Amino acid sequence: MSRYLIPLSLTTSILAGAAVADAPNVAVDIAPVHSLVARVMEGVGTPALIVQQGASPHEYSLRPSEARALQDADLVFWMGEDLTPWMEDSLETLAPEAEVTSLLDSEGTVLLDFREDALFAPHSHGDKAPGEEGDHDHAEHAEGGDDDHAHEEHSDDEAHDNEDHANGDDHDHGDHAESHEDDHDHAQGDHDPHAWLSPENAMTWYNVIASQLSAADPDNAGAYFANAAAAREEVAAVSAEVAATLDPVRDSRFIVFHDAYQYFETAFDFPASGAISISDASDPSPARIAEIQGRIADEGVSCVLSEPQFNPRVVATVMDGAEARTSVLDPLGSDLEPGAGLYPQLLRNLATSLADCLA
Template identity: 55%
Template structure:
């Protein structure tokens, strides 16, 4: 039978062993970079590359607009603790640029719109899109650094999901006054070819920070590319079956998706930064919906739904929901291909 002293010594040994094991586990975990990402689609790409190694933090919570956002303390801490930051860039989130400079001074920061291999498109200006056709040309992601995209009014749009916008439809200000909408459309994650290119960039950056896991990062990126290809094939098959509808979007966020899959939105209620549209713009979009016999006007969870009903008044179109940020999709490694498929399904369903 064990003596009390033996049991005491054994318990102490087990405790010390547990502490040592926890210390070793902490040391191993510490070698994996702490990573912060801006929006759910980017988080999904980084999570895919880090699968089995670590998990990135998400700064802009699901359901909120990235065009203007007030971070929670926990999100600010995640940014402050980051060894690496992946974000779209100031064209999408002008509020985040200075915050990164302040909180993540020592982090390796990657602006995805800037990286080689990113294919970019210019902003579309009008409420309705000239010629009602899609573009075949892409710009170069390295060229856009000189473009000036003044976003001084974005503070008014922080976290649209929680605002009532009681006076939204009655806004009488000049449409997008004070905004310079020349330059690069920042919604580049909606081109799956960009998603594939970004997987490689993310893997390369993380491998440089964490050589011990470099092979895992690269293998995960390769598997992620295959999954994006499969999602793109599924979208094309869905459109081949259902056809392509005439549609209008809430804000001009889908240019990249349209361009990649041969679609053509008839117009957008709001501009690419989701700034409040003027009454004249809303009326122009409503005329387009009526004149073209538009099938669907797509709203988004982040923004005022009443404007969609205003545009549909007196027309035969129907309201539907499409979300460039995938609010209802579970975050994590499978997020990005699920987002591409979901948008394709939502648009195709309007045609069937």
């Protein structure tokens, strides 16, 4: 054998390294979307996560490293301004040349309107298969649907030198007016932005992500689309698992901490009875808490769910005198390792937490 012949294993390693080096720089806003992008990029490159685990996406201060990731990005994938309104200014300032994709505005995305009431209208189970839209007249495809959005102005044009950022503890829980309308005092668009909790949306977005990556990096287009196809099959299989996990407790009633789960509820025909808070950005009014307490008593609600980022005393107030069980539901997968496997495990965890609390 010639001493100049390179071993096959070394050649493979060199080529793999070249593929990673040649991959576009990609930045992603939240961990569930990062998981989708990481799955499509598997074997080619790794996206950068902007909003770190445990932080609220609604209010966030960029670390210098996260600002640099935006500055270096060739492509950015984010949910859109309805979820992270502060990020729009950051994108304009730090990533003006990047190809930016808002998944909420992507063709084929099914959007649901916000539910503003504390109590949700009950509906029957079993009328549709997991992942179907059902008969929700308010579901819309996102094609120019953000024309009426009104958001608070955020100045996040520059990287903050402070390495300490929002960890869920920096919410301003000041005094809130007691009327129901004041629960809705934060600016928002018409649509619920927690659309990643719909497996159907996730499967649509795998193709959107693969298309955008392939346009920027045609040499790896085959890998991107093959990964997207495999990911869609994985999510379909996980959806079947989730449905089976929820089947034994379908007649049970539960209350969520904030109204972030209606895409999951719709996909699996597993409706919540109400939400303690309309948003994780505001505290519930006493009137809203009283409504929830009434629903718990009237419907025999057996489970009230909290979230890891927020004050458990709010749930304790709601539970005063009630016999319901409590558990934790996390729409962001804050305790999961970021990466390709986070999204399917997030769906499993939601189902398991619900089933355990309702059993």
